[in-house]
Amino acid sequence: MIRNLSIKKKIVIWFTITFLLNLSVMMGLTFVIGQSVFDTDIKTQLRVQVDANAEEIEFLNSSELEEEYEKGDQFLEYNKGYLEIDDDFCDYINGIYTCLVDSDNNLLYGEAPVRLTADQLFTHTVVEPLTYQGEKYYIYERQLHGHNLEGLWLRGVASLSEGTYLLQTIAHWVLLLVPVMAALSVLGAYIITRRSFAPAEKIIEAADSISSGNDLSRRIELPKGRNEFHTMADSYNRMFDRLDAAFQREKQFTSDVSHELRTPVSVILTQSEFSLEMAESEEDYREALEVIQQQGLKMKDLISQLLFFSRLEQGREPLQIAACNLSSLVSSICDEQEALYTAAHPLYVSPADSSLDRESIKAPRLLLLRQIPDDVIAPVDSRLFGRAVTNLLSNAYKYSEGKNGYITVSLLQLEDPSRIQLHISDQGIGIPKEHLEKIFDRFYQVDPSRTASQAGSDSGPAEAGAGLGLSMVREIVHLHNGSISVESRPGEGTTFTVTVPAAL
Numbered sequence: 382m383i384r385n386l387s388i389k390k391k392i393v394i395w396f397t398i399t400f401l402l403n404l405s406v407m408m409g410l411t412f413v414i415g416q417s418v419f420d421t422d423i424k425t426q427l428r429v430q431v432d433a434n435a436e437e438i439e440f441l442n443s444s445e446l447e448e449e450y451e452k453g454d455q456f457l458e459y460n461k462g463y464l465e466i467d468d469d470f471c472d473y474i475n476g477i478y479t480c481l482v483d484s485d486n487n488l489l490y491g492e493a494p495v496r497l498t499a500d501q502l503f504t505h506t507v508v509e510p511l512t513y514q515g516e517k518y519y520i521y522e523r524q525l526h527g528h529n530l531e532g533l534w535l536r537g538v539a540s541l542s543e544g545t546y547l548l549q550t551i552a553h554w555v556l557l558l559v560p561v562m563a564a565l566s567v568l569g570a571y572i573i574t575r576r577s578f579a580p581a582e583k584i585i586e587a588a589d590s591i592s593s594g595n596d597l598s599r600r601i602e603l604p605k606g607r608n609e610f611h612t613m614a615d616s617y618n619r620m621f622d623r624l625d626a627a628f629q630r631e632k633q634f635t636s637d638v639s640h641e642l643r644t645p646v647s648v649i650l651t652q653s654e655f656s657l658e659m660a661e662s663e664e665d666y667r668e669a670l671e672v673i674q675q676q677g678l679k680m681k682d683l684i685s686q687l688l689f690f691s692r693l694e695q696g697r698e699p700l701q702i703a704a705c706n707l708s709s710l711v712s713s714i715c716d717e718q719e720a721l722y723t724a725a726h727p728l729y730v731s732p733a734d735s736s737l738d739r740e741s742i743k744a745p746r747l748l749l750l751r752q753i754p755d756d757v758i759a760p761v762d763s764r765l766f767g768r769a770v771t772n773l774l775s776n777a778y779k780y781s782e783g784k785n786g787y788i789t790v791s792l793l794q795l796e797d798p799s800r801i802q803l804h805i806s807d808q809g810i811g812i813p814k815e816h817l818e819k820i821f822d823r824f825y826q827v828d829p830s831r832t833a834s835q836a837g838s839d840s841g842p843a844e845a846g847a848g849l850g851l852s853m854v855r856e857i858v859h860l861h862n863g864s865i866s867v868e869s870r871p872g873e874g875t876t877f878t879v880t881v882p883a884a885l
């Protein structure tokens with residue numbers, strides 16, 4: 382039951398209970414202590430007052446009366462003389478009465494709120510409690526000593542009800558004020574918690590509307606301020622940013638995949654329709670089948686790349702990291718790519734001159750320069766890393782196509798921190814600055830036409846591109862805790878730099 386209460390209510394209830402408990406305990410203690418202090422105090426006062434008053438009474442005979450007469454003093458005829466009661470004698474002060482009685486309990490002077498019975502007379506030589514007509518008193522009696530004073534008693538009576546009047550008044554006010562104060566502070570607690578928790582309600586409301594409305598672009602907006610809820614809202618908003626971006630990427634990805642697959646499928650369909658309806662000779666059929674085959678290969682390539690990506694993402698392509706001789710790996714990839722290029726671009730030899738000297742080369746040519754020291758070892762998954770290097774090198778060839786120039790592959794071992802760097806530079810068409818950041822995104826192509834033209838017609842090292850190569854390279858490099866960067870100048874060339882740690 383309590384568990385299901387809102388935090389706001391829990392805080393207010395807890396606050397109220399502890400507040401009232403605190404107050405009652407404090408009040409209780411104050412009263413108990415106050416009462417005991419008052420008790421001790423009144424007893425002391427009673428004794429002190431009666432003792433002090435005893436000093437103010439003197440017996441005078443008639444001859445002494447004239448000498449001792451002082452204005453303000455009281456004179457009572459007593460035992461053939463006079464009792465002089467000094468004006469300092471206090472018959473009532475601070476709830477304490479003092480009276481003078483003779484041994485027959487006749488009141489000679491002063492006031493007494495209690496009348497004692499014969500058996501109670503002069504038995505209170507220490508301060509004692511007494512209940513008289515339902516009221517509580519302390520009583521203290523003391524016999525006077527001195528010339529002609531024997532047989533006289535001073536009786537002090539302190540009224541407890543009069544003495545505790547102040548305490549009672551305080552209690553009365555406290556009882557009146559406590560509920561008011563409690564109500565005020567509970568109200569305050571309620572307002573503060575309500576205000577403090579208002580952002581939580583906003584967060585819930587925004588999160589609900591985001592999840593129910595599928596509007597991932599909505600964000601939680603809180604009124605100005607800076608508390609835990611703002612920090613929470615910020616992290617929620619950051620999470621929504623990431624979700625939104627992932628969702629957008631997913632949407633973009635699906636649309637890109639469909640788009641990439643639509644072109645080869647339409648080409649295949651057009652070619653099939655054409656050959657079914659129009660083809661007359663075996664040559665027509667062959668041509669159509671070749672086009673269909675090319676498109677089929679392009680689709681196969683795209684699908685295998687996509688599969689590779691999804692395996693990487695789902696962790697189904699586990700890394701098999703082992704110490705790998707990068708020098709040999711990179712060299713063999715260079716050999717492969719160079720061979721593919723040469724096969725696609727045979728040297729043109731003049732019929733008049735069959736020797737292969739430089740003068741006889743007519744077509745633009747790309748030369749591969751290698752700066753690869755021996756035995757550079759690094760912990761990599763050779764299959765994946767090789768795939769990344771192949772991609773970069775084949776791009777270098779692809780985007781230098783039709784130009785004369787060099788492609789340089791250099792492998793460097795760097796210290797502090799110990800790492801390996803691979804540079805692949807070309808003197809090809811380059812990449813405009815504004816595209817540099819995006820070329821690593823999936824399906825991003827600077828200008829699809831410049832690859833598309835090659836994709837269909839090339840039988841060279843360059844594969845039909847769909848803009849997936851570099852994003853795959855980056856993914857692989859990141860899996861190796863490495864980084865990749867690019868520098869490029871349109872028309873001058875491009876350099877990709879891959880850096881991986883030299884040790885795990």
Ligand code: ADP
Nearest residue numbers: 776777780820826827846847848849850851875
């Ligand atoms: P693609 O399949 O189009 O080659 P990539 O992901 O490999 O896809 O490359 C993305 C884009 O980056 C390419 O469309 C191309 O325009 C550009 N690019 C990549 N490598 C180079 C390079 N060496 N020189 C010039 N442009 C390049």
